[in-house]
Amino acid sequence: MIEFIDVSKQFNRKGVTTDALKNVSLKVEPGEIFGIVGFSGAGKSTLIRMVNRLESPTTGDVKIAGQSLEKSNTKEIRTIKRDIGMIFQHFNLLDSKTVYKNVAMPLILQGVDKGEIDRRVTELLDFVGLGDKSKSYPDELSGGQKQRVGIARALATNPKILLCDEATSALDPETTTQILELLKEINQTYGITILLITHEMSVVREICDRVAIMEKGRVIEEGTVFDIFSNPKTDTGKSFVNTVMHNEVPEFVLKLLHESPEERHIYRLNFVDDSAGEPVLSQVSKKFDVETSVLFGNITQLQDIPFGNLIVEFIGQGREVASVLSYLDSRNIIYSEVTRDAR
């Protein structure tokens, strides 16, 4: 649906050139919710703006439903934009217009007739739960309500793609949850492809199917939300995942490792899906001559799949521990040794 092909972007301000994006290639499939996370300045904002041509790449191309933006002229791009709705962190509503007029605006621009506008705006305001606010002005609404107006406006032209630019970053946690639920509903009801950027990993966990992590203008990691959350590969990826998963090795475990004179066998075990419910640890104790001691653990759900994270110490001979590990391998349990410099 959206395809970034080797996109690079340089900004030139006062003779100083900065690379905002470096050779980014990504593909967003139709109907999915794709999240891009990164710290501020990572380039995610520039990237999302390439989809509706608020920014243009220095090199590379962006394709929307197979259509190249680089090869399209201004008029064609305007037509493509009708298929792309966008919501913003600061809502970007017209303060001088009523809620009704704000939502109607994209239709007015296209010269849709009044009756049709009326039908569509009423339907949309009902959908976002603001049916009674059509005559209000944006400054009479709460942040969550403003974003609902933004969403209704973005959907006015029946777009195939919805871009969300930090859409919940200015909202409180409860409102954020409500808006995310609304976005999920939009995705499921209308099959709209959603591309969102955020610095909040909880947003990604809540609604995304796939996620890309950006750093310094590059995509450094990409995969399903489950893969990234259960097994982040880069340091930035890990630190993002840790913000919501609390996967970091607790301080006391590291202290244990540091202060203990002899070698200790401490492992992180990740249980996925069915294996999360299985009594693997008790099996290990029965089968092998080791004692297991759970130092830390939690079980969460990722995309409706149970995901367990345990930090376990195996107390026993090195050889026994080695056979425990091969047993874990045979059970498809992801594990990694916790070392002194672990994070």
Added chain:
Amino acid sequence: MLVSTDRIISSVIETLQMVSISFIFSIVIGLPLGILLYVTRRGQILDQPIIFNVLNIIINIFRSVPFIIILVAIIPFTRFVVGTSIGTEAAIVPMVVYAAPYIARLVESSLLEVDDGVLEAANAMGATPLQTIVRFVLPEALSSLVINFTIAIIGLVGASAMAGAVGGGGVGDLAITYGYQRFDGVTMLVTVVILIVMVQGLQSFGNVLSKTIRRK
């Protein structure tokens, strides 16, 4: 007092005519110029730095000449436009020459106040440059435009009084020919009071109007 009440009333009407007519012409010329300044600015909707710079310099030149100089300097032009250089009509020409570039600047600054996010939303919706100005920028700037137009019209009241110095008619004329040249203190006082009332009235009206627009 050396002047009759009728005379005062007729000069008030003259002043109002001068101010309102020159105000309308100044808006007709200044508003499009201000919009042009706004859209051609670097990084703005049309991004035409050359046009912007040329316009910018021309407007600065007009803006740097004091009104009293414009009044006499463009007499040949005034004569060409209205056929005379004395009287109410003749005062309107230099008043427009004075106020139009001023209004262009005020319009530019009002439009620049519009939140970039609104422009981004317009762009995301695929609005044409004309639609962006008409549907987004102008409505969002309207309240601020009204405040700035109030400033401009008050400037024109001051200019109209000065135009009295060259026989432009109106309240200013009265103040100079009677109050100043014939030492008639009462007339001077009355004209000053009239001007104060006018300015206060216009300012209050402008404030209320701007507030109403903001709320609506």
